[in-house]
Amino acid sequence: MTHSLVYQSNSELLEGPIFDEENRLLYFVSILDGLVFCYNAETKEFLTIKLDSPVGCVYILGYKKVMAASKNGFYKVDFETLRSTFSFQLEIDNAVRYNDGIADPKGRFLIGTMGYPQVINHIGKVLSYHNGTQKTLIENTTISNGLAFSLDNKFLYFIDTPTKKVAKYHYNINTGEVKFHSYVIEFTDIGQPDGMCIDKKGLLWIAEWEGACISQWNPENGQKIKDIQLPFNNITSCCLDNRSNLYVTTAQNNSKTEPKGGSLFYIELNKN
Numbered sequence: 001m002t003h004s005l006v007y008q009s010n011s012e013l014l015e016g017p018i019f020d021e022e023n024r025l026l027y028f029v030s031i032l033d034g035l036v037f038c039y040n041a042e043t044k045e046f047l048t049i050k051l052d053s054p055v056g057c058v059y060i061l062g063y064k065k066v067m068a069a070s071k072n073g074f075y076k077v078d079f080e081t082l083r084s085t086f087s088f089q090l091e092i093d094n095a096v097r098y099n100d101g102i103a104d105p106k107g108r109f110l111i112g113t114m115g116y117p118q119v120i121n122h123i124g125k126v127l128s129y130h131n132g133t134q135k136t137l138i139e140n141t142t143i144s145n146g147l148a149f150s151l152d153n154k155f156l157y158f159i160d161t162p163t164k165k166v167a168k169y170h171y172n173i174n175t176g177e178v179k180f181h182s183y184v185i186e187f188t189d190i191g192q193p194d195g196m197c198i199d200k201k202g203l204l205w206i207a208e209w210e211g212a213c214i215s216q217w218n219p220e221n222g223q224k225i226k227d228i229q230l231p232f233n234n235i236t237s238c239c240l241d242n243r244s245n246l247y248v249t250t251a252q253n254n255s256k257t258e259p260k261g262g263s264l265f266y267i268e269l270n271k272n
Contacts, residue, residue, distance in 0.1 A: 003230060006247070007046065007264035011035070014249040014262035015195065016057040016100065017239040023063050024242060028249055028264060029055045031099075036068050038079040039264075041241070047079045054116065056098035059109055069098040069111055074129075090127055090134050095120060100195055100237070102147040106130070108176050110137065110156075112144020119143060126158065128176050137178045138169075146196035146237070148204060150219075155181065157204060157219060159193045166193060166204065168219065184219045191215070195237025199244060207235040207248065214238055214248055214267065228267055236262075245269050 011030035018027050026039040031054050038047040047064075053071035061067055064079035073089035090111075092098075097116035103109055108130040115123050124141035127134060138144075138158065146159035149171065156171040156178055166185035169178040185204070187193055191211020196204050203225065204217045214235060215227040232250040239247050246267040 003228065003248075003265050003267045005263060006266050007037075007039070009262055011252075011262040013236065013251045014264060015236045015251075017195075017237055017247045017249050017264070018058060018060060019239050019241045019247065020060045021242045025064065026239075026241070026247055027058050027060070027066055028247070029058060029068070030262065031056060034070060036066065036077050038064060038066075041266075047082065049077050049079065049082055049084055051075055051077075051084060054097050056111070057101040059101065059103045067109070069101055069109075071097040071116065074109075088129070088132075090129060092125075092127075093123060096123055099124075099143070100145050100147055102149070104149065104171075104173065104176065105153055106173060106176070110147055112138075112141065112147065112158075114141070114143045121162075124160070130176065135176060137176075145194050146206065148196050148198040151198070151200075151202050157184070157196070157198070159196060159206070161192050161194060161209065164188075164192055166196075166206070166217070166219065185217050185222050187211075194235065195249075197239050199240055205238050205240070205246065207237050209234050209236065209251075210253075211235065214246065230265060232263060243270055 013031045016029045034051040051070045055070040058066040074087045075084040077084045096113040101111035113124045122140040124144045126138035141160040143161040148157045156169045164187040165183045168181040168184045191208030194207040194209040196206040213227040216225040234251040248265040
């Protein structure tokens, strides 16, 4: 397994990679800069749109079209016209911003919140939005991060980073309701779980903040399978492309020996 640098920026916090398999495009964000990126791996083209507030994540709507969750609301972003249009806003506390999110197979937008500009213990929530209806799924979170569905969509995996655990919830695909099942993974080393994704075998890939790696876990038994070291301490999130290889985002830290700015890496797990 080899990793290569795809993009080096001066951004403090790159996050939220999501891959559109149908159109072979990668999207990711620079949260604090309010930037949304579209990357074409075949042409090496980067497109960027700036919103007017921090943006936590995006949801794929179609070819070069995403829904971006910014502090000031959800915006439809069109990379063909390079324009953004306000769509809706959820009822959230003024002292929070959106962070990681995921869409379920029925089209619901799930989104976590966290304190902003300061982290505040237990102020966050995981919310759901669909057809004008907002629901609260999980309460009293601090830094709502990784979200991933089991392959059969019966369970939702969720990370509240300071807990250093991955929680498993029953997920009702018809109603969008959740019910806590158990904690399935616990981090005992320096790394803290951040963003994550699930592969075709049902294994979780988890970005480790302060851990300088991406680690792979079996949520059925809580066992760590392996990790892949990267030249940044703060690994923020990851996603798999159409070849089951990983895109990984990183953030700055205060180390004088580490390159400045957040970066986007590509990890080749499969050469086919």
